[in-house]
Amino acid sequence: MAASVELLTTPSGTPAGTGDARARGAGRLGHGKRTRPAGRVHVPGIVVLVLAMVLFFTPLIASAIFGFTLPGIGLTFESLSQAFANPMAVQAVTMTVVLGLLTTAASLALLVPTIVYLHLKAPRAAKLAEALSVIPIVVPAVALVAGAGVFFRAVAPGFLVSPYALVPFYVIITMPLVYRALDAGLTALHLRTLFAAAASLGASPWRTLIGIVLPNMRAALLSAGLLCMAMVLGEFALASLLLQYTFPVFLVETGAAAPRGAAALSFVTMLATWGLLALISLISAAGNRRRRTPAAAPSVTSTAKEQP
Template structure:
């Protein structure tokens, strides 16, 4: 029995060795695998080595393999998407925390006492400086209105001309309006100061000195209005340009001229009502910038609201912080109102056709009249 066992072992091993050396048919090596406890993988991918019964079985097997690979790829993509989304929300949270924490500490300092009780002493102390504060507010209001009017009165007609009659000028206008994003505000203010100094050096009574003094008028600061208009150009240009691209301006002007309307009437009754969303956004942005800008106004020695807050902070620091918070809240409120109003205006504009010059539709010719015209 032991000999038989040893012979059986030799019989089991010998074909394997012979198959490795090529002295037996290749199929003999497969006979060892069941005895060794191995499971063969057949051509169709089955573990038992059996081939699929027909072509449909092979197709089902390939489909299962493809579905498994697709599920693994989908799981990998979903995991990557969740990771990217979580990283994005984390970055937004850190940015919001950095913006909100200083405001919270400022509110706590301006409207609470040392014992934690709520107080309005900071605002009540501002009543002693009511006259100078009122003048700063009036100057800021004049600058704000002048900036909005000058920006819309110059940029909107230029863009309409570019879109309707001179489309080749658009790259030049876009490049010019991008300059305030490249040049720092303090460099712009330094250039304005150098220009005013040059005008004053020409001597009293010269036209250069007269222009310099007129631009620095404290009651109606034309120079600040022009400077704020330049600072608003990059954002206002993109808002108005995007709105004008959605309108068939050439069709509007051609239809208006064919119906007897002039260019001004077309602008007032068709183009401007169709641009409510970009016009409102540009206006609110100009208002927010005019209320909160400090660098140029302080460099040119103009008493706007931010400059007044800075100058009087040494006398009443708590009151200046409270007024700064109110100014910041007003600016954010204007920007939120601009976004909401622009969105509503855009939805209303998509819901109804543009307002324009309507012509009465000609009545459809009757069949009798058509036959008579054909006979004639």
């Protein structure tokens, strides 16, 4: 015996309550918010973006025009050649690049094992370490040099005379940026799973770190290296206080004698930094595409041939 069900209908002929239910369902799905049409342009956002680009590029363009032009001559590289006519220019650039490479190597050697250990063994202490890594931002360079000078005069009096004495100071001032770049790269990895799988295959922790973890955080390592080089290229206070002749010190001296040459050098340095950033982005994108490309599956014919 079939049971019949009567539905109450509205005067328009639709089942009663259907419209209310649909309205409630639409309210739940959309949460009562109106969506912006796909083709609509967000004018305030575009205005803010244009203003930000104007404020950012205007000083750079003005610096390039001032550095690479001369009254009555126009575009010329004479100011740049005059700046590099200084016999100390090549020495300053070479020393700065060497200090940047040493700072990058020291920072990575110090922070990569430390952050890996914190993620694996002491995840609660990782928050404390992240907070402590910000301290170099609030410590002035004068206070850092004064405190370190007292220590090194008692332990190694001749250390501060060497230009390589800047490396530990650079490691300290770059720590906040390098720590966050490496921490972001390691957070994206499943470290516990990687180390557990490698240990089950007989790999030691150091072999796992060098052979598995480091290749998977290539982008983070390149970002940390770029940050170190950028900081070393622009750091003037520490080198000046320790009486070392680096590229920022050379740039300031050039600005006092030849301001157009200093402006041209600043613009070239900015372009070099952007070039490094673009190169790192390309390398990182190529690595990501290579990892996302699936391996080719064996064909049915080849599989059948291999069977006896």
